[in-house]
Amino acid sequence: MTDDDQELGITESKSHNTGEWYAEVVRKAGLADYGPEGMSGFIVTRPRAYAVWERLQSFLDAKFKSTGVQNAYFPLFIPESYLEREKEIVEGFDPEVAWVSEAGTKELEERLAVRPTSESIITPYISGWVRSHRDLPLRVNQWCSVVRWEATETKPFFRTKEFLWQEGHTAHATHEDAWEETLTRLDQYESVYEDLLALPVLRGQKPDHDKFPGAHTTTTVEALMPDGKSVQGATSHHLGQSFAEAFDITYADEDEEERLAHTTSWGLSWRALGALIMTHSDEQGLVLPPTVAPEQVVIVPIWQEETKDEVLSYAEDIAEELSDAGVRVELDDRDERNPGFKFNDHELHGVPLRIEIGPHEVADGELTLVHRPDGESVVADREGIVGTVEEHLETIYAKLYAAAEETLDGAVREADDRASILGTLGQHGGYVTAPWCGEEACEEPIKEAMAAEIVMVPFEDDDPLVDEGHDETCAICEEPATRTAYFAKTY
Amino acid sequence: MTDDDQELGITESKSHNTGEWYAEVVRKAGLADYGPEGMSGFIVTRPRAYAVWERLQSFLDAKFKSTGVQNAYFPLFIPESYLEREKEIVEGFDPEVAWVSEAGTKELEERLAVRPTSESIITPYISGWVRSHRDLPLRVNQWCSVVRWEATETKPFFRTKEFLWQEGHTAHATHEDAWEETLTRLDQYESVYEDLLALPVLRGQKPDHDKFPGAHTTTTVEALMPDGKSVQGATSHHLGQSFAEAFDITYADEDEEERLAHTTSWGLSWRALGALIMTHSDEQGLVLPPTVAPEQVVIVPIWQEETKDEVLSYAEDIAEELSDAGVRVELDDRDERNPGFKFNDHELHGVPLRIEIGPHEVADGELTLVHRPDGESVVADREGIVGTVEEHLETIYAKLYAAAEETLDGAVREADDRASILGTLGQHGGYVTAPWCGEEACEEPIKEAMAAEIVMVPFEDDDPLVDEGHDETCAICEEPATRTAYFAKTY
Ligand SMILES: [Zn+2]
Ligand SMILES: [Zn+2]
Numbered sequence: 001m002t003d004d005d006q007e008l009g010i011t012e013s014k015s016h017n018t019g020e021w022y023a024e025v026v027r028k029a030g031l032a033d034y035g036p037e038g039m040s041g042f043i044v045t046r047p048r049a050y051a052v053w054e055r056l057q058s059f060l061d062a063k064f065k066s067t068g069v070q071n072a073y074f075p076l077f078i079p080e081s082y083l084e085r086e087k088e089i090v091e092g093f094d095p096e097v098a099w100v101s102e103a104g105t106k107e108l109e110e111r112l113a114v115r116p117t118s119e120s121i122i123t124p125y126i127s128g129w130v131r132s133h134r135d136l137p138l139r140v141n142q143w144c145s146v147v148r149w150e151a152t153e154t155k156p157f158f159r160t161k162e163f164l165w166q167e168g169h170t171a172h173a174t175h176e177d178a179w180e181e182t183l184t185r186l187d188q189y190e191s192v193y194e195d196l197l198a199l200p201v202l203r204g205q206k207p208d209h210d211k212f213p214g215a216h217t218t219t220t221v222e223a224l225m226p227d228g229k230s231v232q233g234a235t236s237h238h239l240g241q242s243f244a245e246a247f248d249i250t251y252a253d254e255d256e257e258e259r260l261a262h263t264t265s266w267g268l269s270w271r272a273l274g275a276l277i278m279t280h281s282d283e284q285g286l287v288l289p290p291t292v293a294p295e296q297v298v299i300v301p302i303w304q305e306e307t308k309d310e311v312l313s314y315a316e317d318i319a320e321e322l323s324d325a326g327v328r329v330e331l332d333d334r335d336e337r338n339p340g341f342k343f344n345d346h347e348l349h350g351v352p353l354r355i356e357i358g359p360h361e362v363a364d365g366e367l368t369l370v371h372r373p374d375g376e377s378v379v380a381d382r383e384g385i386v387g388t389v390e391e392h393l394e395t396i397y398a399k400l401y402a403a404a405e406e407t408l409d410g411a412v413r414e415a416d417d418r419a420s421i422l423g424t425l426g427q428h429g430g431y432v433t434a435p436w437c438g439e440e441a442c443e444e445p446i447k448e449a450m451a452a453e454i455v456m457v458p459f460e461d462d463d464p465l466v467d468e469g470h471d472e473t474c475a476i477c478e479e480p481a482t483r484t485a486y487f488a489k490t491y
Numbered sequence: 492m493t494d495d496d497q498e499l500g501i502t503e504s505k506s507h508n509t510g511e512w513y514a515e516v517v518r519k520a521g522l523a524d525y526g527p528e529g530m531s532g533f534i535v536t537r538p539r540a541y542a543v544w545e546r547l548q549s550f551l552d553a554k555f556k557s558t559g560v561q562n563a564y565f566p567l568f569i570p571e572s573y574l575e576r577e578k579e580i581v582e583g584f585d586p587e588v589a590w591v592s593e594a595g596t597k598e599l600e601e602r603l604a605v606r607p608t609s610e611s612i613i614t615p616y617i618s619g620w621v622r623s624h625r626d627l628p629l630r631v632n633q634w635c636s637v638v639r640w641e642a643t644e645t646k647p648f649f650r651t652k653e654f655l656w657q658e659g660h661t662a663h664a665t666h667e668d669a670w671e672e673t674l675t676r677l678d679q680y681e682s683v684y685e686d687l688l689a690l691p692v693l694r695g696q697k698p699d700h701d702k703f704p705g706a707h708t709t710t711t712v713e714a715l716m717p718d719g720k721s722v723q724g725a726t727s728h729h730l731g732q733s734f735a736e737a738f739d740i741t742y743a744d745e746d747e748e749e750r751l752a753h754t755t756s757w758g759l760s761w762r763a764l765g766a767l768i769m770t771h772s773d774e775q776g777l778v779l780p781p782t783v784a785p786e787q788v789v790i791v792p793i794w795q796e797e798t799k800d801e802v803l804s805y806a807e808d809i810a811e812e813l814s815d816a817g818v819r820v821e822l823d824d825r826d827e828r829n830p831g832f833k834f835n836d837h838e839l840h841g842v843p844l845r846i847e848i849g850p851h852e853v854a855d856g857e858l859t860l861v862h863r864p865d866g867e868s869v870v871a872d873r874e875g876i877v878g879t880v881e882e883h884l885e886t887i888y889a890k891l892y893a894a895a896e897e898t899l900d901g902a903v904r905e906a907d908d909r910a911s912i913l914g915t916l917g918q919h920g921g922y923v924t925a926p927w928c929g930e931e932a933c934e935e936p937i938k939e940a941m942a943a944e945i946v947m948v949p950f951e952d953d954d955p956l957v958d959e960g961h962d963e964t965c966a967i968c969e970e971p972a973t974r975t976a977y978f979a980k981t982y
Pocket of ligand 2: 969
């Protein structure tokens with residue numbers, strides 16, 4: 001074995017050292033490198049990961065466009081006075097930002113923030129574009145990167161000082177319209193996770209004390225990671241009228257009266273890639289669902305000198321037929337590598353389906369299909385290969401989803417007092433549901449004892465505690481409970 | 492007329508005040524707004540312009556991907572020491588950059604530049620990824636924004652401190668491979684202009700003294716603007732081995748010898764949008780070719796109270812049929828606006844083809860088609876409308892291209908001495924070709940007398956002066972001429 005070969009395999013354990021294992025998969029599967037010296041917290045997104053991000057973008061962007069969203073692009077920088085204005089109206093808004101204070105060879109008169117999020121620059125423009133009720137709803141979205149100078153440890157895609165995301169910003173005539181918008185986007189985020197990434201999520205709203213500063217309601221989709229922590233998968237905010245008031249978004253209504261608009265904002269970042277990689281991958285390396293895999297199928301021909309020509313030509317025909325049908329297929333005909341090396345290599349890189357073809361397969365008009373997630377191996381007829389492969393790709397998606405769903409379903413546990421919340425979280429991780437009075441003070445004791453918090457509360461319609469007449473009490477303070485809280489550890 | 496209506500029209504003259512007219516089209520057609528106070532030089536790209544950029548991106552990106560390019564994403568910031576390293580090896584590299592020196596609440600140990608271009612951060616990573624000849628060619632591209640703090644006046648899409656672009660970076664085993672890459676990208680840029688934007692371009696190389704610093708050869712496509720100036724439409728650089736040497740991109744060749752790679756880089760920015768807008772638009776507003784127009788067709792129904800239902804239902808059927816066939820069509824059924832207002836509105840916004848439908852058209856099973864660029868109006872049958880519309884869209888593209896080509900063809904003039912170069916440029920603008928010795932000194936007198944320079948030199952194969960045995964002399968110094976220089980004023 002060369003150095004190269006030794007370097008190839010994953011050496012860390014997913015269950016025992018999840019963090020180290022994750023970092024190893026990211027690096028060895030060629031997904032990302034760390035930033036240059038002096039730039040800790042930054043990563044270089046390599047083509048393999050970026051291709052997944054592009055598929056996610058195109059999936060979500062099509063949904064946005066089919067529901068009235070237009071893309072735009074706003075400046076990378078935000079004047080300090082704009083951020084100050086947001087701070088004044090929005091208590092608790094104090095992002096850790098990177099400041100540009102020199103440009104060219106001059107000191108700037110006013111510092112410019114590298115955008116940490118764009119509410120404060122987009123909202124004033126929306127204000128200028130909205131004149132009449134006919135201009136509403138107004139929806140703009142941008143795909144861009146943002147910078148937040150958090151001092152925590154870097155975890156590619158989960159925690160980086162710069163990250164890629166999209167941020168949508170909308171204005172509406174009524175509170176109800178804004179609420180409908182908020183949920184439309186949340187549905188679309190849920191669909192990214194469930195229909196594209198094979199990741200079931202929980203949906204609900206953040207407790208009031210953990211809303212986006214200034215928001216009326218923050219809604220969220222939460223995904224469970226294999227180490228039992230919850231990841232906030234995307235958020236969609238009903239901003240009420242606070243931003244409209246601060247930035248003066250008013251419109252002339254049909255009755256000619258001037259009215260204040262209602263706004264929303266919503267974002268999904270490349271953290272979704274982190275959740276994807278961490279959930280499905282294993283100790284052979286990356287696992288990707290066929291929906292986002294750069295190559296869905298790899299064909300590995302197995303030949304001896306005297307069978308090489310017939311095996312290769314059989315394999316090439318199959319590759320061409322699959323490719324013509326729109327399947328993303330790679331034929332690995334490298335001379336200098338043996339089949340065993342190739343199997344490991346493509347497992348490490350997360351190709352969902354492997355086709356093995358040797359002289360026996362050629363003779364019998366067959367081929368062998370191997371599923372990446374569980375190694376299941378099936379011999380199939382050469383004839384009808386396109387349909388066969390498509391079925392197997394669907395099966396692989398279903399397997400990944402089912403495994404993640406089973407984990408999630410088994411990870412939601414009930415508790416009704418402080419000791420059992422802490423005990424259950426400590427022993428199992430995952431989500432612990434408990435009746436809750438709604439006060440932030442009752443989250444404190446849990447937060448202090450371990451890095452856990454209320455990650456969400458189900459929507460009113462889904463929360464049995466919203467019924468009149470129930471008599472449950474808060475698991476912490478024993479006052480009447482008003483909502484069900486989902487406690488979990490988080491990243 | 493309301494204020495709104497008065498504001499609608501273009502008031503500046505394209506031929507007399509090209510700059511003011513351009514700015515007015517950009518603003519009134521809803522393409523871009525200027526940045527906030529304190530951020531002169533920045534623009535907000537509104538959905539109408541961004542949608543054109545997205546079509547350009549998807550056209551070019553597909554070409555890239557079909558020729559072996561992978562997208563990636565590198566950090567927004569570049570450590571000062573990395574830029575310094577580039578400066579040391581590349582004489583003349585001294586970009587005006589924006590510096591981040593504080594982040595969070597701390598001074599940074601090392602200043603970070605907001606990327607002005609990414610050679611200095613991408614090349615070291617490429618160096619790490621290339622080990623063997625099997626890793627070559629290696630091609631990465633990123634779509635991103637860059638910042639260059641130039642103090643010149645803002646012209647949306649032509650000159651802005653932040654602009655959107657793509658930058659491709661590749662490494663190759665041989666000089667010839669890198670040269671082939673350079674020309675492949677130049678061909679693709681030419682195709683963006685000629686096949687997507689209806690803009691014929693000239694192609695060639697920059698004079699040696701105007702190459703990208705450190706490059707072996709800089710190739711360019713140049714577009715003629717209506718005010719007679721030339722715009723550098725995109726550049727593709729053969730970087731030779733200077734970057735490979737500085738950043739140590741070596742590979743083990745088949746014979747196990749360690750060899751130095753050859754690199755290229757190539758970029759196209761949103762300046763292409765500026766060239767598009769400026770060339771085709773007129774005093775009614777924006778003109779777009781159907782290839783990139785957000786709406787290719789607008790249907791304006793013309794009704795009286797008693798004919799409204801039948802006209803609208805006829806128009807809706809047509810809209811549906813076109814839309815089902817993949818035509819981007821909008822039915823303008825606004826009640827509160829009359830047809831004349833709508834005509835002006837869609838002309839201002841650059842919809843290539845208008846369909847007018849009144850009660851007569853309904854009665855006769857017909858409709859009226861009006862071409863945006865020249866107002867040509869044709870009555871056509873309702874039957875077969877999809878094919879008819881597609882033909883008209885092609886005709887509109889061909890009209891725009893032909894007009895631009897005629898202008899370009901008429902704008903290339905010959906001269907053979909200094910006085911006639913200056914006289915011709917002064918009188919007509921456009922391109923003046925002249926035999927040239929190849930020395931920068933012979934560009935100086937022209938540059939000093941007016942803001943004109945050698946914007947390109949045809950490739951050797953296209954340049955008659957490269958033949959042995961010609962006896963022409965440099966138009967300036969009268970030494971033997973080696974190449975044909977294209978002089979032009981530039982932005
Ligand atoms: Zn309580
Ligand atoms: Zn000369």
